[in-house]
Amino acid sequence: MKLIKNIQSIAKEVLRQEAEALHNLIGLIDEEFENCVYAIINCGGRVVVSGVGKSAIVGQKIVATLNSTGTPALFMHAADAIHGDLGMIQDNDVAIVISRSGDTAEIKVLIPLLKRTGVTMIAMVSNRDSYLAKNADHILHAYAPEEADPLNLAPTTSTSVTMALGDALAICLLEARGFTHDDFAKFHPGGALGKRLYLKICDIYPHNALPVVLESAGLQEIILEMTSKRLGATAVNNADGKMAGIITDGDLRRMLKQHNGGEILHLKARDIMTKSPISVSPDEYAVKALELMQSRSITQVVVVEQDEILGFVHLHDLLREGLV
Template sequence: MTIDHLASAKRTIDLEAKAVSGLLSRLNNNFSTACDIVMNCSGRVIVTGMGKSGHIGKKVAATLASTGTPAFFVHPAEASHGDLGMMTEDDVVLALSNSGTTAEVVSLLPLIKRLGIKLISVTGNLSSTLSLASDAPLNSGVDTEACPLNLAPTSSTTAQLVLGDALAIALLEARGFSAEDFAFSHPGGALGRKLLLKVSDVMHGDDDLPVCSPSTSVRDALFEITSKGLGMTLVLDNGTLKGIFTDGDLRRAMDHYDRVMPVALSEVMSTECKTVGPNMLAAEALALMEDWQITSLVVTDNNEVVGVVHLHNLLKAGVA
């Protein structure tokens, strides 16, 4: 028998897309209640689920933890053999079960209730044991699984995942969670470099700065530019920034003057140079360079020039 793999894939994606869009009509005030419960929690969110729901639960716990809501996953079977000691009355439990009757999850309900722990559930059956025991039951029900046998958890687990993401993002926004907050939980790799590095970490300063005065000739300025290797020089007058002179300014000056080398920088420099602060994220500085189509930014602190950050610095640091 010949199988049309492309048709099968399209059918699966279509069914799962419908499952996700169906969540919109199922959202109600219980979702707001769930958010309020977590925001008022002084402990952590303990996520639990069995089988495929457990795999989704692990991802939801990881997303919560990385977006400002302390959370971890507890396997419900292990919980009955000692891991229940991880739960305290200050915590919130987020339980996932498509049927809402998963034995390993339901068996935890008596202790959760005894400790007075708030319970949020994600189920496909609001009449189930788990849903009825919840303080905030969330409906992740789907009309059909993407599995042609309507057996393997597919559309239902996708719906659970999206609902978990929706909860995490709603909490992120409620907490005012920022890019810098995000960076502290992602310090490794390219993401950490993009979010943790500041301009002060990558800029040139002190003796590395190319500096000329307004009366400096273009000839002498070129020697300074060449020696410092940034393709530009600052133009300072008694420490006050008057402008910058770049290779672009040189080309424009050559079009205007027959003999450009003796001309003073005050006649050919750019006076409207772009400045940033040393505490700006390096990723933000890169975005400004891209927007303004320039390769360097002057770094000032309280109107005092403290450095220059060049595109090459950002590329070398792995920010781009």
């Protein structure tokens, strides 16, 4: 195997060049970019993204991001457009054509065909003097002065810039549409990500036991309730059936340490419990319970609605659901 000198230096230089190009891209966001956002928002149709080579791959990623953030989009390979794929374009669509040079043979064939359909065309291009840029209705200026490879040939910096500009466009469209957490959840129902977005406390706690004692309960009753329900805690209700507090394993240990061998059989739940425990509502997202447990270094939270204890959610429940 051939040894390569200065591997770390090469990698750092690639990242430096790409980071610099991305930083310079910030200065290119202007009214022209805004016009592209408005063109898509007001079109009433979909975004059709096209390109060839590496631009096609980046275009497919942009399409995926647009779809997942509320902007209907599809990909049409520039080379396939002349073989029937132009049929996917509708009158009220917006076409985004991606090309660094804007002068490739496939792009020059595609542009007249797109103009014939009458759709609004956006050029995502580095070269503003290119055939693509001059024939587009709007320009997304994905300027990349040079690629990161020493030959200035392999699409590296240009693809990073184009992908980042696509992300900026998608998020602006998301904001403009008022896209919400619930909307995002509808488009991402699968896997751990989906569960983080849609799984709620009410989906979990009914499957757990509900240990509960009254404020007047003695130590034996408390321990038996906690042991039988196997949650390491018990809720404490007042005489009206409303939440008064919670007793955990930790509360019992602290109580024993405090009395240090003294008489404890006279103690009641009200003497041991933690008042106003950390709680969540049944309509809260399960990931919120996870954040609470992690920030407070606890293993369970009590589910409460209108001062009534409904149940418990334990860290093991969230582990089982794949949220951790």
